[in-house]
Amino acid sequence: MADQTLTTPELRIAKPDRVAFLAVPRRPIRVVLDGVQQSYNVGAIFRLCDAMLVDRLIICGKSMETGMRKLIQAARGTQHWVPHEICEDAVAAVLACRNDGYRIVVAEQTRDAVPPQLLPAVFPVCLVLGSEFHGVSNAVLALADAAVAIPVHGMANSLNVSTAAAIILNHLTLAWSQQAEQSQ
Numbered sequence: 001m002a003d004q005t006l007t008t009p010e011l012r013i014a015k016p017d018r019v020a021f022l023a024v025p026r027r028p029i030r031v032v033l034d035g036v037q038q039s040y041n042v043g044a045i046f047r048l049c050d051a052m053l054v055d056r057l058i059i060c061g062k063s064m065e066t067g068m069r070k071l072i073q074a075a076r077g078t079q080h081w082v083p084h085e086i087c088e089d090a091v092a093a094v095l096a097c098r099n100d101g102y103r104i105v106v107a108e109q110t111r112d113a114v115p116p117q118l119l120p121a122v123f124p125v126c127l128v129l130g131s132e133f134h135g136v137s138n139a140v141l142a143l144a145d146a147a148v149a150i151p152v153h154g155m156a157n158s159l160n161v162s163t164a165a166a167i168i169l170n171h172l173t174l175a176w177s178q179q180a181e182q183s184q
Contacts, residue, residue, distance in 0.1 A: 026083070027176050028124035029054045029169070030097055034090040034140050035061040035131040036161055044162035045129070049082045052173045055124070056083045058097075060090035061131075090128070091139045097126040098143065104128065106144040107164055108136045109157075113149035116168050120146070121175030127168060129161050 031054055036042060042059060049057045087093040094104055105119065106128045128144070130136035141147075150159055150167055158164075 024053065026053045026055045027173060028102075029172055029176070030056045030058065030102055030124070030126040031165070031169070032058045032090060032093050032097065032126060032128045032140075033060060034128055034136050035134060036129060037061060037131060041132075041160070041162045045165050046082050046084070048162065048165050048169055049084075052169045054082070054169070056085070058085055058087055058093045060087045060093050090137060091143065094126065094128060094140050094143050100124070102126040103145045104143055105146045105148055106130075106136045106141055107149070107168055108141060108144075108147050109149045110141070110147040113147035115151055116148055116171040119148045119168075119171065121172070121179060123176060123179070125172060127165075127172065129165055132158065132161055 029052065031045065031049055033042065033045065036045070036059070046057065048054075098104055102124045103122050104126050108130060127148075128136055128140055130140075136144075148168055150164055152158060159167075
C-alpha cells in the first residue's frame with residue numbers, strides 16, 4: 001500500500017500555477033470567526049478555507065496578525081492564498097455578508113440547531129464560528145437564519161472549532177458541488 005502514496009510533485013501536477021490559481025472560481029461560502037483567538041485554530045481554518053475554496057475568511061475580535069508563528073505553522077502558507085480580512089466587529093461583518101445576499105448560518109448548540117446533513121443547502125452562505133469558550137456572540141446569534149450543530153455523543157460537549165469547521169465546510173462544499181452538477 002505504501003507504494004501508492006502520492007508524492008508532493010504528483011499532487012502538484014493537478015494544481016494550476018500561482019497566477020492561474022488567482023482566477024479559479026471560489027465557492028459562494030464565507031466564513032466569519034467571531035472571537036476565535038487561538039492562532040493555531042485560525043491557521044487551521046485558513047487551511048480549510050483554502051482546501052474548500054471559500055470566497056472569503058473574515059476574522060473578528062481581538063486584533064489578529066497573520067504573521068503569528070502558530071498561525072503560520074497551521075496555515076502552511078494558505079494565508080497567502082485565501083481572500084481574508086480582519087474586522088473588529090463580528091456583527092458588522094455578518095451584516096455586510098447579509099447585505100451581499102449571504103444566508104447567515106451559525107455553528108452553535110441552540111434548541112433549533114440541525115446537524116450538518118439536515119442543513120438546507122442555500123447559497124450563498126456565511127458560516128459563523130465562535131470561540132470554544134464563549135461560542136457565537138448573542139448579537140450575532142440574533143442575526144442568524146439557521147443554526148448548525150454537530151452531535152457529540154461522548155463526555156465532551158463540543159468539538160474544537162477547526163474540527164467543527166471541517167465537518168460543516170465539507171458538507172457545504174459537497175452540497176455546492178451537487179447543485180453545480182445538477183445545474184449543468
